[in-house]
Amino acid sequence: MERLLSIIFIYILVENFVLQRFFGICPFLGVSRKMETAIGMSMAVVFVMTMATIVTWLLFTFVLEPFNLQYLQIVTFILVIASLVQLVETTLRKISPTLYQGLGIFLPLITTNCAIMAVALLAVREEFVFVEAVVFGVAASLGFSLALVIMAGIRERLELAEIPDVLQGSAVTLITAGILSLAFMGFRGMLSL
Amino acid sequence: MQIFYAIIALGLIGLLFGILLSMAARIFSVKVDPRVDKVKDVLPGANCGACGYAGCVQFAEAVVRGEADPGGCIPGAGDTAEALADVLNLEVGKAEALVATVFCIGDNTKAVDLFIYDGVEDCAVAGRFNGGFKACGYGCLGLGNCVRVCPFDAIEIGSHGLPVVDQQACTGCGLCVKACPRDLIKTLPRRSNRGHLVLCSSHDRGKSVSKACSVGCIACKACVKACPQEAIDMEDKLAVIDLDKCDDCGACVPVCPPETIYPRTAIPANLKELEKQPLAAGAPESSS
Numbered sequence: 001m002e003r004l005l006s007i008i009f010i011y012i013l014v015e016n017f018v019l020q021r022f023f024g025i026c027p028f029l030g031v032s033r034k035m036e037t038a039i040g041m042s043m044a045v046v047f048v049m050t051m052a053t054i055v056t057w058l059l060f061t062f063v064l065e066p067f068n069l070q071y072l073q074i075v076t077f078i079l080v081i082a083s084l085v086q087l088v089e090t091t092l093r094k095i096s097p098t099l100y101q102g103l104g105i106f107l108p109l110i111t112t113n114c115a116i117m118a119v120a121l122l123a124v125r126e127e128f129v130f131v132e133a134v135v136f137g138v139a140a141s142l143g144f145s146l147a148l149v150i151m152a153g154i155r156e157r158l159e160l161a162e163i164p165d166v167l168q169g170s171a172v173t174l175i176t177a178g179i180l181s182l183a184f185m186g187f188r189g190m191l192s193l
Numbered sequence: 194m195q196i197f198y199a200i201i202a203l204g205l206i207g208l209l210f211g212i213l214l215s216m217a218a219r220i221f222s223v224k225v226d227p228r229v230d231k232v233k234d235v236l237p238g239a240n241c242g243a244c245g246y247a248g249c250v251q252f253a254e255a256v257v258r259g260e261a262d263p264g265g266c267i268p269g270a271g272d273t274a275e276a277l278a279d280v281l282n283l284e285v286g287k288a289e290a291l292v293a294t295v296f297c298i299g300d301n302t303k304a305v306d307l308f309i310y311d312g313v314e315d316c317a318v319a320g321r322f323n324g325g326f327k328a329c330g331y332g333c334l335g336l337g338n339c340v341r342v343c344p345f346d347a348i349e350i351g352s353h354g355l356p357v358v359d360q361q362a363c364t365g366c367g368l369c370v371k372a373c374p375r376d377l378i379k380t381l382p383r384r385s386n387r388g389h390l391v392l393c394s395s396h397d398r399g400k401s402v403s404k405a406c407s408v409g410c411i412a413c414k415a416c417v418k419a420c421p422q423e424a425i426d427m428e429d430k431l432a433v434i435d436l437d438k439c440d441d442c443g444a445c446v447p448v449c450p451p452e453t454i455y456p457r458t459a460i461p462a463n464l465k466e467l468e469k470q471p472l473a474a475g476a477p478e479s480s481s
Contacts, residue, residue: 059206067198076206083210087217094221 003193004135007128010191011139017115018147019177019184024115028148029173031106038152042145044106046138048088049119052081053137056120057130077120085111115144126193150180228257228280235276236266239344243267243366256281267291268345268364291365291380293348293358294460297333298392298453299406300353304332317374328405331395333377339369349464359463360386381436386457388436389445391416393453396429403451410453416445 017023024045031041056077064070089107092100100107110116119140123133154176163172232253240248244265246255255261256277263277270290310319310326316338324330335354347362348369356369356378370378377394391410395402399411412430424438425445434445434454445454461467 063202063206067202068195069199069202072199072203075203079203079207079210083214086214090214090217090221093223097223 004132006191006193007132007135008139008142010193011136012143012146013184014187014190014192016143016147016184016187017118017140018144019181020188021118022181023118024113024144025177027106027109027113028144028151029170029177031109032148032151032155032173035149035152035156037106038148041106041109042141042148044110045113045115045144046141048081048085048107048110049116049141049144050134050137051088052077052084052116053119053123053133055084056080057123057128057133060124061130073121073124074117077117081116081120082111115140147180147184151177154180226254226257229253231280232256232277235269235273235280237268237273237364239268239364239366241268241344241364241366241368243364243368268366270364290383291367292360292363292383293339293365293367293369293378294381294390294457295333295339295356295358295378296390296392296394297331297355297377298408298455299327299329299332300351300355301335302353303408304329304406305404310334320374329395329397329402329409331375331377331393331397332406332409333375338372338374339378342368342372344368351464351467353467357461357464357467360460361463381457387441388439389434389441389443389454389456390436390460391425391432391434391454392460393431396431398430406451408451408453411451413450415448415450416454419444419448 011017015021018025018028027041027045031037059076059080060070060073064072064076085107089100092107119137122140123136126136128136155173158172158176167175229250230253233250236249236253238249242248244252244261244267246252246261252261252266256263256265263281264274266273266277269276305328306326307328308323308326310322312318312322314336316334316336319325319334319336325332325334327334333355335350335356337350337356339348339356340350344366345362345364347359347364348356349359351357365380365383367380370376370380375394381388381390393402393406393408393410395406395409397405397409399413402409402411410431412427412432414427414432416432416434417425417427420434421442421444422438422440424435424440425432426435427433432454441456443456446452446456461470
């Protein structure tokens with residue numbers, strides 16, 4: 001239990017996927033302009049990341065490892081994530097059209113989100129047991145969501161701020177992301193597994 | 194040997210996911226009503242939103258579900274309604290074709306300007322700035338909010354500084370009605386352009402109206418008394434003609450001191466026509 005809690009804490013704050021590990025920077029900068037889209041993307045990521053961790057962990061432990069095929073993990077995981085996203089999309093469209101419309105274009109976008117791949121690979125490398133891997137997936141996606149929501153909040157305010165001409169647009173966004181990342185470095189070393 | 198395991202394992206995983214996906218596609222297939230596409234093809238496709246739905250596709254879905262009245266497409270008017278009726282095998286009431294009409298003729302030769310406005314080209318902004326540059330607080334500022342919002346390019350600002358509706362191109366979608374910060378545009382039933390109109394929107398008192406504009410309604414009630422059909426009413430110091438009662442007799446036209454009343458046929462049908470014959474120049478002929 002203690003280990004699970006520390007996994008949650010570590011991967012939301014200390015080892016935040018976006019701000020400390022620098023995974024998934026593309027959606028982090030791409031969809032953080034509005035809070036609404038940021039939350040939509042976050043929900044989609046939580047959903048897919050958790051599913052992806054579960055499936056890849058099972059595949060790795062029960063298929064790749066027994067046959068000594070660990071070196072195939074990246075190819076396999078790409079396959080898994082791509083089909084999983086597709087599967088989720090078709091299922092969601094039928095079962096919950098509201099959620100499908102809410103997540104909208106974010107679902108297919110996630111296929112190419114490297115944070116998902118990272119979760120799958122790290123869950124294996126850290127040699128988590130199944131429950132730990134699931135919690136790890138959830139925590140990592142929550143960390144991603146946290147970073148995205150904070151960023152969206154800041155950027156919504158930046159819209160109203162007076163920004164010097166040279167810094168306008170992506171410049172100020174990248175600087176903001178950098179400062180945010182520095183702030184999260186304050187959690188460094190607080191806890192480790 | 195290793196490599197065969199790899200190939201088999203990866204192939205099997207791929208096959209498994211492939212089967213899973215195709216099964217999911219089969220089981221969870223969402224049936225899209227083919228009628229939605231047909232309805233969508235019939236609609237004008239301007240996504241103007243006049244029907245109250247976000248766009249033509251949403252309207253099509255609502256029509257197929259039976260929630261929306263197929264006659265609700267205003268730009269498409271009767272033709273679209275009939276085409277929809279063919280697609281859906283329905284009887285529909287025709288949407289009444291509308292046309293936008295600007296209720297201000299105080300152009301730059303007739304309305305008095307208070308000062309030269311040199312700010313943002315936006316009627317709402319100009320109107321807030323010291324109450325607008327025109328002496329008349331109700332008159333058209335002519336900065337073209339209606340022009341910018343029109344999806345059909347059916348409204349233009351003429352050299353006289355007022356918008357002119359191209360009656361051929363206008364679909365009556367009503368976007369300009371909403372865009373005008375001074376509520377000067379109304380959509381009227383086309384009905385072969387019948388009826389007379391008081392082309393002024395000023396609710397000011399007669400004295401200040403005549404100071405601000407030579408063609409504004411001064412609320413003298415001469416037309417009210419002259420109308421044999423009793424089609425004209427005063428609404429807050431502005432004469433308004435009820436088009437349903439008006440029989441185009443033209444009795445109100447000669448009695449109006451500032452010449453604000455015109456038969457609808459005299460309103461120029463587009464910018465070219467206006468430049469050929471400005472509205473107020475020729476005496477409005479009545480079609481008795």
